[in-house]
Amino acid sequence: MKIKASRGFAISFEALTSLFAFFLLLSAIPASNSQAQGLKELYLLQKSNDLLKVWALKHDFSTEELLSDLAFVFPENCVVLKQNKIPLNSCKATGAFITAKAGIFDSFLNLQEIELVVYY
Amino acid sequence: MRITSKGSVFSIELFFAFLVCVLILAAALRSEALMLFGSSQNSKQFFLEEKTIMLADALVKNRNAEQPLAGSAFFDSEKRTVISNLVDSSLLNSAKPAKFGNVEVFEISLQRKNQRPEIILSNPLPSGNCVSVKRFVVLQETSEKAIVGVIACEN
Numbered sequence: 001m002k003i004k005a006s007r008g009f010a011i012s013f014e015a016l017t018s019l020f021a022f023f024l025l026l027s028a029i030p031a032s033n034s035q036a037q038g039l040k041e042l043y044l045l046q047k048s049n050d051l052l053k054v055w056a057l058k059h060d061f062s063t064e065e066l067l068s069d070l071a072f073v074f075p076e077n078c079v080v081l082k083q084n085k086i087p088l089n090s091c092k093a094t095g096a097f098i099t100a101k102a103g104i105f106d107s108f109l110n111l112q113e114i115e116l117v118v119y120y
Numbered sequence: 121m122r123i124t125s126k127g128s129v130f131s132i133e134l135f136f137a138f139l140v141c142v143l144i145l146a147a148a149l150r151s152e153a154l155m156l157f158g159s160s161q162n163s164k165q166f167f168l169e170e171k172t173i174m175l176a177d178a179l180v181k182n183r184n185a186e187q188p189l190a191g192s193a194f195f196d197s198e199k200r201t202v203i204s205n206l207v208d209s210s211l212l213n214s215a216k217p218a219k220f221g222n223v224e225v226f227e228i229s230l231q232r233k234n235q236r237p238e239i240i241l242s243n244p245l246p247s248g249n250c251v252s253v254k255r256f257v258v259l260q261e262t263s264e265k266a267i268v269g270v271i272a273c274e275n
Binding site: 010011016019020023039042043046047050051053054057058068069072073 | 133134137140141144147148151166169170173177180203204205206233253254255256257258263265267
């Protein structure tokens with residue numbers, strides 16, 4: 001088919017394909033989830049601080065009690081507990097983590113450095 | 121086909137090109153609309169989660185005798201201070217249902233260590249979005265460790 005046209009424009013097939021590919025790329029960009037991630041970290045940090053505060057109130061730093069409290073508060077997370085820099089447990093650590101640390105005096109006024117590393 | 125002096129002839133190639141352009145534009149707009157809708161849903165969920173986390177935080181850190189859901193921490197009269205994460209369970213047990221803006225608290229539960237959770241406040245959960253938050257506390261009366269659970273939903 002031959003058309004003589006003095007005015008107007010033509011969009012080439014290559015240009016159309018490029019435009020199509022461009023919009024496909026745009027639609028493949030995932031929605032931003034940074035806000036939700038921030039809330040998750042905040043919640044885990046709050047729970048970690050709850051543990052530290054309760055331990056500061058109770059002054060019971062026996063390994064058994066600390067680990068049972070940990071399992072009670074974080075039943076689904078891998079949490080590594082360190083007492084005076086010595087790890088009391090281990091678990092399969094994957095992905096990102098948050099840490100919470102506190103220095104607490106026990107009943108004998110010995111300083112206990114407690115650190116929690118919560119993986120999520 | 122030919123172009124006449126009186127008008128233009130819409131050629132088949134131009135027609136197909138126009139059709140493809142319109143389809144691409146429609147797909148782009150739909151993708152954009154879906155992304156914006158997803159963002160607004162994400163925002164709603166975000167604000168609900170944020171408010172529920174704040175409510176639970178206030179419950180374990182503040183004291184509010186008139187509205188226990190806004191604060192049930194123990195007030196030490198000797199030190200004249202509210203002790204965070206030390207919950208006055210008698211105050212918590214007197215909690216009444218409350219709305220905080222567009223978020224309503226539907227359930228408060230208390231789970232003592234090595235025991236089953238007990239429901240303190242309960243309303244039928246609505247069909248909309250709900251968020252559950254749990255905080256670790258000590259009960260002032262019995263010195264037991266416990267988890268306070270808060271479930272809040274959109275109005």
